[in-house]
Amino acid sequence: MLNFPRWKVWSITLTCLICILLAIPSMMPEAERNRVFPSWIAAIHINLGLDLAGGSHLLLEAETGDLARQRLEAMEDLMRREMRTAGIRIEGLTTQNGQLAFRVSDPDQLGEARAVAARQTQPVGFGAQPDWTISADNGQVTMRPTEAGLENAISSAMEVARDVIDRRINSLGTLEPTIIQQGQSRIVVQVPGVQDPEALKRLIGRTARLEFRMVDQTATPEMLQAGQAPVGRVILPTAEGGRIAVQRRAMISGDQIADARQDFDQQDNTPNVVISFDAAGGRRFARVTQENVGRPFAIILDNVVISYPVIREPILGGQATISGGGFTVQTANELAISLRSGRIPVELRVIEERTVGPDLGADSIRLGVIASIAATLAVILFMLITYGRFGVYTTIGLIVNALMILGVMAFFNTTLTLPGIAGFVLTIGAAVDANVLINERIREEQRRGKKLLDALESGYVEAQTAILDANITNVIAAVLMFYFGSGPIRGFAVVLMIGIVTSVFTAVNLTRMLVALWVRRARPKELHI
DSSP, rough: OOOOOHHHHHHHHHHHHHHHHHHHHGGHHHHHHHHHHHHOOOOOEEEEEOOHOEEEEEEEOOOOOHHHHHHHHHHHHHHHHHHHHHHHEEEEEEEETTTTEEESSSGHHHHHHHHHTTTOOOOEETTESSSEEEEEEEEEEEEEHHHHHHHHHHHHHHHHHHHHHHHHHHHTOOOEEEEEEETEEEEEEETTTOOOOOHHHHHOOOOOOOOEEBBTOOOOHHHHHHTOTOOOOOOBBBBTOOEEEESSSSSEEEGEEEEEEEEOOOOTEEEEEEEEEOOHHHHHHHEEEEHHHTTTTEEEEEEEEEEOOOOOOOOSSSSEEOOSSOOOOHHHHHHHHHHOOOOOOOOOEEEEEEEOOHHHHHHHHHHHHHHHHHHHHHHHHHHHHHHHHHHHHHHHHHHHHHHHHHHHHTTTTTTEOOOHHHHHHHHHHHHHHHHHHHHHHHHHHTTOOOHHHHHHHHHHHHHHHHHHHHHHHHHHHHHHHHHOOTHHHHHHHHHHHHHHHHHHHHHIIIIIHHHHHHHHHOOOSSSOO
């Protein structure tokens, strides 16, 4: 028991001091923290979750019908290209009633055309079912999307949408948003500290599907009014409230954008968005503008034509400017972020919106602090009455344990939620379990007649197995809650895991060090515990 080397004393002391120092910035108001500490120290603090700091909560639902339409259109473009490459002439290519159909001009090539179509399908799911079914009869090939294929497409689109939303929100500098998928086609977004849900909806609700299409100048005003588009064309609304006919196929899509930034027009100083294409997009844009000088092309964002300028000369620099959309600096910056973060592959609509005010969070923090202090004082009083001097060591360990939890959470910039406070209070109560086991074991060894040093040594050594077994099972439960849970459940699990580790450290190492130093200095003849 007395064999407690100096290096071990210093390592335990430094570990506790470092964690305590890390906890200090989190216990100060934000303004005071930023004033007192350098920025790199002030950045080490605990973030408050939506229920404590206030903020915005959105529940988004995907328009799966829109995704199915996109798949049909993509397959239509793919089949045109593949049949042309294979030298197979087709006609009457249509996408109606949720299926794609076309006729093969040469009946002898029907089998080859079916084989080309089959190569475009992929197995999905555990049963390796095809994502499209293909039938060929009477010179016609018909492709129908399967249910398994659609479900796989929705799953992939939701994963991409979640990642894109995360990039967009983090582009605003917002810390620790909660973005989780709920069910097959819903996403929950919680952003602490953001009190303007409309700006948040504009940012993440936009799919940012940017396309450049040539304008069809053959469509008459009567056709546009009646919604009758020429073959191979589609009528889209304009930002001014009118209508315009454009080619169905896009010459450039948002997938070929390398960068986007907010800028100002050099002539009238109005905000605009400057986009840069990748290598393939820049070459294609240059070729199209070279071939269509004097013709207008439409810049389309989420199926709305925001401008349709005339190509005055070939654009060879790999850049284009989006203007004429009535931009403000904020909306232009939001569009640049959306384009830069990537396109959301499926349209999302807000089905639930909630804003939590900071006053409610302040009340939760105040009540949580009161509960934590009350729990700590009650445990301290019990330990002092029950174990005397050893209760003092337990109290020291308990206070250090609480500060270490805050320090570790601050180091990892963990988000503290209301369930996290509950986990903190629970950890305070459970932290003394190890000390109770040790103290009771020492009492038992004394009753067996062992000497003071032997009783102390046996108490700490024999209790360690039970302490580790009990806490390992708690860690397993916390890990499972973190893995399978979401939002508040994860917050509770994080605090619980950190608290288990720190409580074992303070009980097994810190209090043992304090007892060893006391015994070495005081040389007591008997032990009252």
